[in-house]
Amino acid sequence: MSDDHYFPPGQSMARRVHGERSVGLLYGQRALLIGALEPLTYTGTMLSTRAGDHPFARLARTAKIQETVFLGTKAEADEALAVVHRRHERVAGTLPKAAGPHPAGTSYSAFDPELMLWTLAVIADSGRVMYETMVGALSEEERETLWQDYVRFGELFGLPREAVPASYPEFRAWWEERLASPELRATPHALEMAPLVAFEQPVPPTARANLALQNLVIKGTLPARVRGIFGIPWSAAHEAAFQAAAAAHRRARPAFPRRIRRGRNDVFFDLVSATEHRRGGTATPHISTGAA
Numbered sequence: 001m002s003d004d005h006y007f008p009p010g011q012s013m014a015r016r017v018h019g020e021r022s023v024g025l026l027y028g029q030r031a032l033l034i035g036a037l038e039p040l041t042y043t044g045t046m047l048s049t050r051a052g053d054h055p056f057a058r059l060a061r062t063a064k065i066q067e068t069v070f071l072g073t074k075a076e077a078d079e080a081l082a083v084v085h086r087r088h089e090r091v092a093g094t095l096p097k098a099a100g101p102h103p104a105g106t107s108y109s110a111f112d113p114e115l116m117l118w119t120l121a122v123i124a125d126s127g128r129v130m131y132e133t134m135v136g137a138l139s140e141e142e143r144e145t146l147w148q149d150y151v152r153f154g155e156l157f158g159l160p161r162e163a164v165p166a167s168y169p170e171f172r173a174w175w176e177e178r179l180a181s182p183e184l185r186a187t188p189h190a191l192e193m194a195p196l197v198a199f200e201q202p203v204p205p206t207a208r209a210n211l212a213l214q215n216l217v218i219k220g221t222l223p224a225r226v227r228g229i230f231g232i233p234w235s236a237a238h239e240a241a242f243q244a245a246a247a248a249h250r251r252a253r254p255a256f257p258r259r260i261r262r263g264r265n266d267v268f269f270d271l272v273s274a275t276e277h278r279r280g281g282t283a284t285p286h287i288s289t290g291a292a
Contacts, residue, residue, distance in 0.1 A: 039100030
Protein backbone atom coordinates (compact mmCIF):
# COMPACT_ATOMS: atom_id res chain seq x y z
CA MET A 1 0.00 0.00 0.00
CA SER A 2 0.99 3.62 -0.48
CA ASP A 3 0.04 6.49 1.79
CA ASP A 4 -2.54 7.69 -0.75
CA HIS A 5 -4.06 4.51 -2.24
CA TYR A 6 -4.98 1.06 -1.02
CA PHE A 7 -4.09 -0.20 -4.51
CA PRO A 8 -1.25 2.07 -5.68
CA PRO A 9 -0.71 3.09 -9.32
CA GLY A 10 2.16 1.23 -10.94
CA GLN A 11 2.27 -1.37 -8.15
CA SER A 12 -1.11 -3.01 -7.66
CA MET A 13 -2.25 -5.86 -9.89
CA ALA A 14 -5.87 -5.23 -8.89
CA ARG A 15 -5.52 -1.65 -10.08
CA ARG A 16 -4.01 -2.87 -13.34
CA VAL A 17 -6.89 -5.30 -13.85
CA HIS A 18 -9.80 -3.13 -12.73
CA GLY A 19 -8.38 -0.03 -14.40
CA GLU A 20 -9.24 -1.60 -17.75
CA ARG A 21 -12.58 -0.21 -18.90
CA SER A 22 -13.53 -3.51 -20.56
CA VAL A 23 -13.04 -5.34 -17.26
CA GLY A 24 -14.98 -2.73 -15.29
CA LEU A 25 -17.90 -2.89 -17.69
CA LEU A 26 -18.20 -6.68 -17.82
CA TYR A 27 -16.96 -8.46 -14.73
CA GLY A 28 -19.81 -7.33 -12.48
CA GLN A 29 -22.54 -9.00 -14.53
CA ARG A 30 -20.58 -12.26 -14.62
CA ALA A 31 -20.01 -12.07 -10.87
CA LEU A 32 -23.70 -11.38 -10.31
CA LEU A 33 -24.79 -14.48 -12.22
CA ILE A 34 -22.38 -16.82 -10.48
CA GLY A 35 -23.00 -15.17 -7.13
CA ALA A 36 -26.74 -15.77 -7.43
CA LEU A 37 -26.08 -19.52 -7.18
CA GLU A 38 -25.37 -19.34 -3.44
CA PRO A 39 -28.98 -19.36 -2.23
CA LEU A 40 -28.39 -18.02 1.29
CA THR A 41 -26.27 -15.07 0.17
CA TYR A 42 -28.59 -14.29 -2.73
CA THR A 43 -31.86 -14.56 -0.80
CA GLY A 44 -30.59 -12.61 2.19
CA THR A 45 -29.46 -9.82 -0.11
CA MET A 46 -32.75 -9.74 -2.00
CA LEU A 47 -34.78 -9.68 1.22
CA SER A 48 -32.72 -6.74 2.47
CA THR A 49 -32.43 -4.59 -0.64
CA ARG A 50 -34.25 -1.31 -1.01
CA ALA A 51 -33.63 -1.11 -4.75
CA GLY A 52 -37.20 -2.08 -5.55
CA ASP A 53 -37.88 -1.67 -9.26
CA HIS A 54 -34.51 -0.03 -9.90
CA PRO A 55 -32.09 -2.99 -9.82
CA PHE A 56 -29.81 -1.43 -12.43
CA ALA A 57 -29.34 1.68 -10.34
CA ARG A 58 -28.34 -0.61 -7.46
CA LEU A 59 -25.89 -2.49 -9.69
CA ALA A 60 -24.42 0.79 -10.91
CA ARG A 61 -23.94 2.02 -7.34
CA THR A 62 -22.17 -1.20 -6.41
CA ALA A 63 -19.91 -0.99 -9.46
CA LYS A 64 -18.99 2.62 -8.71
CA ILE A 65 -18.16 1.78 -5.10
CA GLN A 66 -15.91 -1.08 -6.13
CA GLU A 67 -14.10 1.07 -8.68
CA THR A 68 -13.66 3.75 -6.03
CA VAL A 69 -11.96 1.27 -3.71
CA PHE A 70 -9.74 -0.18 -6.44
CA LEU A 71 -8.89 3.07 -8.25
CA GLY A 72 -9.60 5.95 -5.88
CA THR A 73 -7.58 7.52 -3.11
CA LYS A 74 -7.72 6.16 0.41
CA ALA A 75 -9.98 9.02 1.44
CA GLU A 76 -12.40 8.28 -1.41
CA ALA A 77 -12.27 4.55 -0.68
CA ASP A 78 -12.87 5.03 3.04
CA GLU A 79 -15.96 7.11 2.33
CA ALA A 80 -17.31 4.41 -0.01
CA LEU A 81 -16.49 1.65 2.46
CA ALA A 82 -18.40 3.47 5.20
CA VAL A 83 -21.47 3.62 2.93
CA VAL A 84 -21.22 -0.11 2.27
CA HIS A 85 -20.82 -0.89 5.97
CA ARG A 86 -24.01 1.00 6.78
CA ARG A 87 -25.89 -0.84 4.04
CA HIS A 88 -24.55 -4.21 5.16
CA GLU A 89 -25.88 -3.62 8.66
CA ARG A 90 -29.36 -4.03 7.13
CA VAL A 91 -28.49 -7.41 5.59
CA ALA A 92 -29.24 -9.70 8.52
CA GLY A 93 -32.12 -11.94 9.49
CA THR A 94 -33.50 -15.44 9.03
CA LEU A 95 -34.93 -17.08 5.96
CA PRO A 96 -38.75 -17.03 5.99
CA LYS A 97 -38.76 -20.09 3.72
CA ALA A 98 -36.24 -22.61 2.44
CA ALA A 99 -33.70 -21.40 -0.12
CA GLY A 100 -31.88 -24.22 -1.86
CA PRO A 101 -30.31 -26.46 0.81
CA HIS A 102 -30.92 -23.85 3.53
CA PRO A 103 -34.11 -24.48 5.56
CA ALA A 104 -36.50 -21.81 6.75
CA GLY A 105 -35.12 -20.13 9.84
CA THR A 106 -31.50 -20.21 8.68
CA SER A 107 -29.68 -17.05 9.76
CA TYR A 108 -27.87 -14.83 7.30
CA SER A 109 -25.68 -11.76 7.70
CA ALA A 110 -23.62 -9.63 5.34
CA PHE A 111 -20.81 -9.95 7.91
CA ASP A 112 -20.76 -13.77 7.92
CA PRO A 113 -17.17 -14.62 6.83
CA GLU A 114 -18.27 -17.63 4.77
CA LEU A 115 -20.81 -15.59 2.82
CA MET A 116 -18.35 -12.71 2.47
CA LEU A 117 -15.78 -15.11 1.03
CA TRP A 118 -18.27 -16.25 -1.60
CA THR A 119 -18.92 -12.64 -2.61
CA LEU A 120 -15.20 -11.92 -2.80
CA ALA A 121 -14.62 -15.10 -4.79
CA VAL A 122 -17.07 -14.25 -7.57
CA ILE A 123 -15.50 -10.79 -7.87
CA ALA A 124 -11.96 -12.16 -7.89
CA ASP A 125 -12.61 -14.89 -10.43
CA SER A 126 -14.61 -12.59 -12.69
CA GLY A 127 -12.03 -9.81 -12.61
CA ARG A 128 -9.23 -12.18 -13.58
CA VAL A 129 -11.26 -13.99 -16.25
CA MET A 130 -12.38 -10.75 -17.89
CA TYR A 131 -8.85 -9.35 -17.91
CA GLU A 132 -7.43 -12.48 -19.51
CA THR A 133 -10.28 -12.59 -22.01
CA MET A 134 -10.20 -8.95 -23.07
CA VAL A 135 -6.58 -7.92 -22.43
CA GLY A 136 -4.13 -10.81 -22.11
CA ALA A 137 -2.97 -13.78 -20.09
CA LEU A 138 -1.45 -13.38 -16.64
CA SER A 139 1.51 -15.37 -15.38
CA GLU A 140 1.17 -17.55 -12.30
CA GLU A 141 3.13 -14.94 -10.34
CA GLU A 142 0.77 -12.19 -11.53
CA ARG A 143 -2.25 -14.31 -10.60
CA GLU A 144 -0.83 -14.77 -7.11
CA THR A 145 -0.16 -11.06 -6.73
CA LEU A 146 -3.66 -10.29 -7.97
CA TRP A 147 -5.17 -12.74 -5.48
CA GLN A 148 -3.29 -11.09 -2.61
CA ASP A 149 -4.78 -7.77 -3.71
CA TYR A 150 -8.23 -9.35 -3.60
CA VAL A 151 -7.52 -10.62 -0.10
CA ARG A 152 -6.73 -7.03 0.86
CA PHE A 153 -9.93 -5.88 -0.89
CA GLY A 154 -11.92 -8.34 1.22
CA GLU A 155 -10.24 -7.11 4.40
CA LEU A 156 -11.31 -3.55 3.63
CA PHE A 157 -14.92 -4.74 3.68
CA GLY A 158 -14.42 -6.61 6.96
CA LEU A 159 -13.55 -10.12 5.74
CA PRO A 160 -10.96 -11.64 8.13
CA ARG A 161 -7.77 -12.70 6.38
CA GLU A 162 -7.80 -16.04 8.20
CA ALA A 163 -11.15 -16.88 6.55
CA VAL A 164 -9.65 -16.60 3.05
CA PRO A 165 -7.48 -19.08 1.11
CA ALA A 166 -3.89 -17.99 1.69
CA SER A 167 -2.61 -18.42 -1.87
CA TYR A 168 -3.97 -18.38 -5.40
CA PRO A 169 -3.57 -22.19 -5.85
CA GLU A 170 -5.50 -22.71 -2.61
CA PHE A 171 -8.19 -20.34 -3.85
CA ARG A 172 -8.43 -22.17 -7.20
CA ALA A 173 -8.86 -25.52 -5.45
CA TRP A 174 -11.56 -24.06 -3.17
CA TRP A 175 -13.27 -22.32 -6.09
CA GLU A 176 -13.41 -25.39 -8.31
CA GLU A 177 -14.82 -27.44 -5.46
CA ARG A 178 -17.48 -24.80 -4.79
CA LEU A 179 -18.47 -24.57 -8.46
CA ALA A 180 -18.98 -28.34 -8.57
CA SER A 181 -20.97 -28.44 -5.32
CA PRO A 182 -24.61 -29.54 -5.57
CA GLU A 183 -25.38 -26.89 -2.96
CA LEU A 184 -24.90 -24.24 -5.63
CA ARG A 185 -28.22 -23.75 -7.36
CA ALA A 186 -30.56 -21.00 -8.46
CA THR A 187 -33.74 -20.31 -6.53
CA PRO A 188 -36.83 -19.60 -8.66
CA HIS A 189 -36.34 -15.89 -7.98
CA ALA A 190 -32.67 -16.01 -9.00
CA LEU A 191 -33.55 -17.83 -12.23
CA GLU A 192 -35.65 -14.83 -13.24
CA MET A 193 -33.79 -11.96 -11.63
CA ALA A 194 -30.11 -12.68 -12.26
CA PRO A 195 -30.29 -13.01 -16.08
CA LEU A 196 -32.58 -9.96 -16.24
CA VAL A 197 -30.03 -7.76 -14.48
CA ALA A 198 -27.02 -9.34 -16.21
CA PHE A 199 -28.27 -9.16 -19.79
CA GLU A 200 -31.09 -6.62 -20.11
CA GLN A 201 -29.44 -3.40 -19.05
CA PRO A 202 -31.44 -0.30 -20.01
CA VAL A 203 -29.41 1.50 -22.65
CA PRO A 204 -30.28 3.99 -25.39
CA PRO A 205 -31.18 2.45 -28.79
CA THR A 206 -27.79 3.49 -30.20
CA ALA A 207 -26.03 1.24 -27.67
CA ARG A 208 -28.04 -1.94 -28.21
CA ALA A 209 -25.55 -3.50 -30.64
CA ASN A 210 -22.81 -2.96 -28.05
CA LEU A 211 -25.04 -4.56 -25.41
CA ALA A 212 -25.48 -7.68 -27.57
CA LEU A 213 -21.70 -7.99 -27.96
CA GLN A 214 -21.19 -7.40 -24.25
CA ASN A 215 -23.68 -10.14 -23.41
CA LEU A 216 -21.94 -12.56 -25.77
CA VAL A 217 -18.66 -12.02 -23.94
CA ILE A 218 -20.24 -12.43 -20.51
CA LYS A 219 -21.95 -15.66 -21.54
CA GLY A 220 -18.77 -16.97 -23.15
CA THR A 221 -16.76 -16.54 -19.96
CA LEU A 222 -19.29 -18.30 -17.73
CA PRO A 223 -18.52 -21.84 -16.56
CA ALA A 224 -20.57 -24.35 -18.56
CA ARG A 225 -22.42 -25.44 -15.41
CA VAL A 226 -23.56 -21.87 -14.75
CA ARG A 227 -24.86 -21.49 -18.32
CA GLY A 228 -26.70 -24.78 -17.88
CA ILE A 229 -28.37 -23.78 -14.61
CA PHE A 230 -29.67 -20.55 -16.12
CA GLY A 231 -30.65 -22.22 -19.40
CA ILE A 232 -28.35 -20.01 -21.48
CA PRO A 233 -28.07 -21.52 -24.97
CA TRP A 234 -24.48 -22.11 -26.07
CA SER A 235 -23.46 -23.76 -29.33
CA ALA A 236 -20.28 -24.13 -31.35
CA ALA A 237 -21.37 -21.06 -33.30
CA HIS A 238 -21.74 -19.07 -30.08
CA GLU A 239 -18.29 -20.19 -28.94
CA ALA A 240 -16.70 -19.24 -32.26
CA ALA A 241 -18.33 -15.80 -32.18
CA PHE A 242 -17.20 -15.27 -28.60
CA GLN A 243 -13.61 -16.29 -29.30
CA ALA A 244 -13.50 -14.05 -32.39
CA ALA A 245 -14.88 -11.06 -30.49
CA ALA A 246 -12.44 -11.47 -27.61
CA ALA A 247 -9.47 -11.94 -29.94
CA ALA A 248 -10.46 -8.87 -31.96
CA HIS A 249 -10.59 -6.78 -28.79
CA ARG A 250 -7.18 -8.00 -27.65
CA ARG A 251 -5.67 -7.17 -31.05
CA ALA A 252 -7.30 -3.75 -31.33
CA ARG A 253 -6.74 -2.65 -27.73
CA PRO A 254 -3.14 -1.37 -28.11
CA ALA A 255 -4.27 1.01 -30.87
CA PHE A 256 -6.70 2.86 -28.59
CA PRO A 257 -5.50 5.86 -26.56
CA ARG A 258 -4.91 5.15 -22.90
CA ARG A 259 -7.87 7.33 -21.85
CA ILE A 260 -10.13 5.05 -23.93
CA ARG A 261 -8.62 1.80 -22.66
CA ARG A 262 -8.27 2.67 -19.00
CA GLY A 263 -10.13 4.61 -16.35
CA ARG A 264 -13.29 4.62 -14.32
CA ASN A 265 -16.64 3.83 -15.90
CA ASP A 266 -18.84 6.29 -14.01
CA VAL A 267 -20.24 7.82 -17.19
CA PHE A 268 -21.47 4.42 -18.40
CA PHE A 269 -22.89 3.41 -15.03
CA ASP A 270 -24.69 6.75 -14.76
CA LEU A 271 -26.11 6.28 -18.27
CA VAL A 272 -27.66 2.95 -17.30
CA SER A 273 -29.14 4.42 -14.10
CA ALA A 274 -30.53 7.44 -15.94
CA THR A 275 -32.07 5.31 -18.68
CA GLU A 276 -33.77 3.09 -16.09
CA HIS A 277 -35.07 6.19 -14.29
CA ARG A 278 -36.47 7.69 -17.51
CA ARG A 279 -38.41 4.55 -18.31
CA GLY A 280 -39.92 4.51 -14.83
CA GLY A 281 -37.95 1.60 -13.40
CA THR A 282 -37.72 -2.09 -14.23
CA ALA A 283 -40.40 -4.70 -13.65
CA THR A 284 -38.80 -7.32 -11.41
CA PRO A 285 -40.01 -10.63 -9.98
CA HIS A 286 -41.32 -10.59 -6.43
CA ILE A 287 -39.36 -12.61 -3.89
CA SER A 288 -41.73 -14.75 -1.89
CA THR A 289 -41.56 -14.68 1.89
CA GLY A 290 -44.39 -17.15 2.47
CA ALA A 291 -44.36 -20.85 3.10
CA ALA A 292 -42.40 -23.02 0.67
